Amino acid sequence: MNLCIGPITINYINSSLxxxxxxxxxxxxxxxxxxxxxxxxxGSGFSYAKSPEAxxxxxxxxxxxxHQFIRKWLVDHxxxxxxxxxxxxxxxxxxxxxxxxxxxxxxxxxxxxxxINFKGYILGNPLTDKHxxxxxxxxQAHRMSLISDKIYESVKKSCHREYQxxxxxxxxxxxxxxxxxxxxxxxxxxxxLEPFCDPLNTSKSELLRIDLRSIDKxxxxxxxxxxxxxxxxxxxxxxxxxxxxxRRDVKEALHVSEVFNEIKWVSCNQSLTYNDGLLAKPSxxxxxxSTVAYHQEFSxxxxxxxxxxxxxxxxxxxxxxxxxxxxxxxLVMEYWRPWYVDEQVAGxxxxxxNHNYKLTFATVKGGSHTSPENRxxxxxxxxxxxxxxxxxxxxxxxxxxTDRSKHICDKEG
Numbered sequence: 001m002n003l004c005i006g007p008i009t010i011n012y013i014n015s016s017l018x019x020x021x022x023x024x025x026x027x028x029x030x031x032x033x034x035x036x037x038x039x040x041x042x043g044s045g046f047s048y049a050k051s052p053e054a055x056x057x058x059x060x061x062x063x064x065x066x067h068q069f070i071r072k073w074l075v076d077h078x079x080x081x082x083x084x085x086x087x088x089x090x091x092x093x094x095x096x097x098x099x100x101x102x103x104x105x106x107x108x109x110x111x112x113x114x115x116i117n118f119k120g121y122i123l124g125n126p127l128t129d130k131h132x133x134x135x136x137x138x139x140q141a142h143r144m145s146l147i148s149d150k151i152y153e154s155v156k157k158s159c160h161r162e163y164q165x166x167x168x169x170x171x172x173x174x175x176x177x178x179x180x181x182x183x184x185x186x187x188x189x190x191x192x193l194e195p196f197c198d199p200l201n202t203s204k205s206e207l208l209r210i211d212l213r214s215i216d217k218x219x220x221x222x223x224x225x226x227x228x229x230x231x232x233x234x235x236x237x238x239x240x241x242x243x244x245x246x247r248r249d250v251k252e253a254l255h256v257s258e259v260f261n262e263i264k265w266v267s268c269n270q271s272l273t274y275n276d277g278l279l280a281k282p283s284x285x286x287x288x289x290s291t292v293a294y295h296q297e298f299s300x301x302x303x304x305x306x307x308x309x310x311x312x313x314x315x316x317x318x319x320x321x322x323x324x325x326x327x328x329x330x331l332v333m334e335y336w337r338p339w340y341v342d343e344q345v346a347g348x349x350x351x352x353x354n355h356n357y358k359l360t361f362a363t364v365k366g367g368s369h370t371s372p373e374n375r376x377x378x379x380x381x382x383x384x385x386x387x388x389x390x391x392x393x394x395x396x397x398x399x400x401x402t403d404r405s406k407h408i409c410d411k412e413g
Contacts, residue, residue: 004372005029005379006037010240020244027372027380032387034080036073040066040096041284043272046256046265055272059288062096067103074114084119090370091316094126098294105301120304122383125316125369128324129290134164136320137189138180144192144314147183155180189314191368238267296328302356306386310367310375311347318363322350325361330354339382346378360386 039045155176245265309318330352
């Protein structure tokens with residue numbers, strides 16, 4: 001279902017809500033890898049559990065389930081057992097993916113079969129340390145000119161750089177945080193340059209009933225006004241995807257159980273709850289605060305890592321990611337330098353190493369919280385270069401685009 005890196009996308013120009021049209025993606029990661037997409041935990045995407053209790057899970061159980069699935073899948077598809085495997089994820093995958101990798105290493109060391117030929121991992125804007133990422137939002141807002149120097153210096157001083165766990169008696173800090181909130185409350189956290197989408201906008205259902213074919217989508221300037229652009233980003237794009245995913249023929253092609261024919265696929269399932277006999281409770285417990293220690297452990301393994309960040313993300317700021325990378329005491333092999341696509345700066349990169357462990361960090365210039373979505377060409381080139389290990393810091397001479405299918409990857413999202 002991930003239209004950011006998968007083989008197909010919506011042809012928005014020629015589509016309507018009644019008939020979403022598909023087209024092959026130019027920048028599909030399937031050009032270089034066989035990809036398995038996880039709908040995890042149960043209840044996300046079209047995944048489901050057979051009992052209400054089975055929906056109850058947490059950060060600790062999810063990696064165990066993912067690890068079990070990978071081994072069972074390899075048993076059923078034994079021709080892929082010897083293929084190098086890379087695990088990947090965006091956003092909250094920064095919690096689940098490293099923990100799954102640890103399960104894989106432990107399973108291999110314990111002699112579990114089949115042996116998984118694990119080679120490395122890819123993480124995009126990963127939530128790795130929840131506390132540090134939360135605190136970094138204030139500095140990111142300042143770096144992006146969303147709050148002034150004066151406001152930033154005041155809140156930094158009054159709160160002592162601690163913005164999550166605030167002393168309720170520190171009235172100055174609370175006041176300064178309220179000032180910050182007023183400055184950024186209508187800023188889209190996933191991409192500070194895109195229009196803010198009001199989740200309480202009561203006109204959404206009305207907007208989705210509009211026949212989009214009435215908009216002139218053949219002109220060079222597709223969207224004639226800022227209002228049209230805002231509607232497109234906030235409502236129309238997800239509406240097209242949901243309309244396609246909920247078609248009966250699509251469900252049949254994906255072998256979705258007929259028992260769930262009336263269940264609608266949604267971009268973000270907010271209804272994952274269970275009933276304990278008294279009241280409804282969230283079915284997922286967020287019980288892991290940081291996975292930095294996992295990366296520290298991996299730094300003594302024989303594997304490769306690519307960690308990238310869209311630099312316009314306010315949710316997981318890029319410098320908070322770079323901060324934990326630098327905290328695991330790796331040797332800097334290449335210092336901060338630009339990398340290019342079509343002779344334009346596509347972002348900046350650094351390389352780290354510890355014997356057989358190699359980590360590449362890269363920013364994606366203009367990238368959002370899910371950079372492959374709004375910077376597909378740049379991210380496609382980034383993935384290609386990393387898989388082929390041809391270098392990140394040079395010019396377009398480094399580009400090596402191949403059409404091999406020799407990897408198995410997992411992408412969350």
